[in-house]
Amino acid sequence: MGKKNVDDYLTEGIYGSRQTKRSERKQFLGTIRERIVIALTKGQVMSDKGLKHLETAMKANKDTKLLMNGDVPHKFLKEEKALANKYNIPWTEVTNEESDTDIGAVLAYDYAIDKEYIFIDDSDEKVKKKTKTTKSFFGKIKRWLS
DSSP: OOOOOHHHHHHHHHHOSOOSOHHHHHHTTTSOGGGEEEEEEHHHHHHTTTHHHHHHHHHHOTTOEEEEETTSOGGGSHHHHHHHHHTTOOEEEEOOTTOOOSEEEEEEOSSOOOOSOOBOOTHHHHHHHHHHHHSSHHHHHHHHHO
C-alpha cells in the first residue's frame, strides 16, 4: 500500500477509518465472524439459555473479550457480566443506533480463529426434554393419548 495523500486524510477525517466487512461488524457488535468463539442471540441472553455454554467458552478461552448488545435491558445482562468478572474477561456494551441485530452477546478474540459453529442450537434442549419424558412407560402412554 502506498503513502497516504491529503485526500486520504480528509476522507478518513470525514467518514472515519476504512473497515473491512462492515456488514459483519454491524451484525456481530463491532467484530467479525472469524474472531468469534460463541455468539448468543438476544432471546438466549434474556432467557439465560446460553449461560452454561458461555461459561464453558470463557473457561477455555481466557484471552477473549465479551461484547454485549446495549439494546438489551441491563437486568438481563447481569449474569453475563458476573461471569466475565469471574473469569477476568473484559466486557463492553455496544450500542449502534444505525443497525439492528439479533445478536445479544459475543465472546471474541482480537484475531481470527475461524471457528465453524459459533451459535447455540436451542433445539438440542427441546430434544433432551422430549427424550426424558418418553423414557418411562407412563410417559409413552401419555404421549399416545395426547
